[in-house]
Amino acid sequence: MIFSSVFFIFVFLPIVLLVYFLVPRKLKNLVILLFSLVFYAWGEPVYIVLMLFSILYNYVAGIEIDYHRSRGMDGRARFTFWMAVAVNLGILGFFKYYGFLLENLNAILPAEIPFRALSLPIGISFYTFQTLSYVIDVYLDKVEVQRNIISFGTYISMFPQLIAGPIVRYADVEAQLKNRRVTLARFGDGTAWFLRGLGKKVLLANNIGMAYDAIAALPSGQLSVLTAWIGCAAYTFQIYFDFSGYSDMAIGLGKMFGFEFMKNFQYPYTSASITEFWRRWHISLGSWFREYVYIPLGGNRVSTAKHIRNIMVVWMLTGLWHGAAWNFIFWGLYYGVLLLIEKYALKNILDRLPAFVCRIYTMFFVMIGWVFFFSPGMGSALRYLGAMFGIGGGGFLNGTTVYYFRNYFLLFIVLILCSGSYIYKKFLQISFGGKREHKVLVLTAYLLIFLLSAAYLVNATYNPFLYFRF
């Protein structure tokens, strides 16, 4: 089940909200847990077993670590901790990377190892990182062990952020699991976040996604330089509005149930450097890697050689987290190299350049990066890049270019405007300016987003969600 579906909006969500607000306070987490399991089982009837295993195993492991540590048995606590890390990563590794590993082994070994690749359990990369954050923080004594299995299950399976994040660290919601309040203002704020996210996903991402899909399906001979750039720009906007829209919906749903999740995107396409881009893109994943991989490795308080190693390890893992394929690993390493170049060579130059030049530089490399991301393999990524730089035989522009430019020009303008903060800030000024007619205007805008999105969802068959793959 996805948030941007008719069933979720008109059936599932109203029922959960109704039950949640009808039951007494002590049953609220149980309601979220049960409905979250239904939500997950809807799409993954088989892999719900894995989700239940994750909840039970990590719950028990947390108690055991705490038991040993409180009695000074550090060696046993360490063993339990590393075993829990190995089990969590083992499950992720098996379901996500086993097929990839054996495919590559078969390519280099003289004999073929027979294997069956399994389908990827939805959201496994997200919830595994959540369970790891809990186990690590309990071991490091940063958080109290959770003895209430309902609360722990609620944290792992909470449907608002279960499938596509934000990756919520246990430390951030520990207090909220015990005590939280939903006020009318917070519920309203949550609804506004949800509607903005829905609009971003359904009205913007889905529409520009159609342009990308059509261009990606063109035979390479028909792909002119400009068409390839239009296709790449279309994907650039699609992935941003798709993923950030979904994150906004998750944050909004969280607020409706009294939770505060971290912001996952902060206008990444306005960044003036790659370093800044990664501070604004998928923030919860970046901070997870910083907290649990980069800093334990020594961060930047080490020799230059070790710092380079740390950056490359983190970015290789970031690439691998996104998918079991060489193009994702390359995509991660590509960013590692760019960040190192910025830190050690370009920093002073970028500081002196006008902001708009820095933004063009950033977007250029981000768009090149997306080619590796959207391509099914390295070969097709290089072919697409070839087309973008005139090595492909499709010419500089042709009739197809004119067709896509004419049909999507206005949408591109809207997408560019919505990628920056100006429109939203103006919208907030109007919302909270105090004038009665402004409030009516804002309310109408939200109602319009809802009606248009609902109409689109009822009619359209095209409603993919890109981050389902991870």
Next chain:
Amino acid sequence: MEQLKKGIIAVKYILLVLLLIFIASLLSSGSISRASIEQVSENVARSLEMGSLSPADNRMVKRLYGINANDYEGVSLYVSDSNMKVEEILIVRLRDTEQSKDVEAAVQKRLDRQLESFEGYGPEQCRLLEDHILDVQGNYILYVVHKDAKAADKAFQKSL
């Protein structure tokens, strides 16, 4: 307290054993095929008389079925070169078995449209359409409208 500790450890290992049983059952269920879509398509194409059927590109997939070939591991479509013929073969290799619902819905839509188009004046075509085969096998789907549909399905299942 010692009792509690033993209980906790026992639960943990029982859970691990259950996980291994679960994984073993998934691996032995054999629903996922590693066969390449090129190979499966070739075998299916060889099993019947192709006549006017020829391979179509991804745009045609989008036009006829409304699905994006890029969303799947692979899509192979053969269509007839004449509007008056309904023979068609669609083979889809899914990324995730969950996608089968979308493909099945798209096929049903295409079938309904075709039946509507030929209803009343193309009894031959309608009969072929009604005798279509839609076969979902784990991560592979076959849709075939052809007088030799059964042979195609047999070849399809054998290739997986």
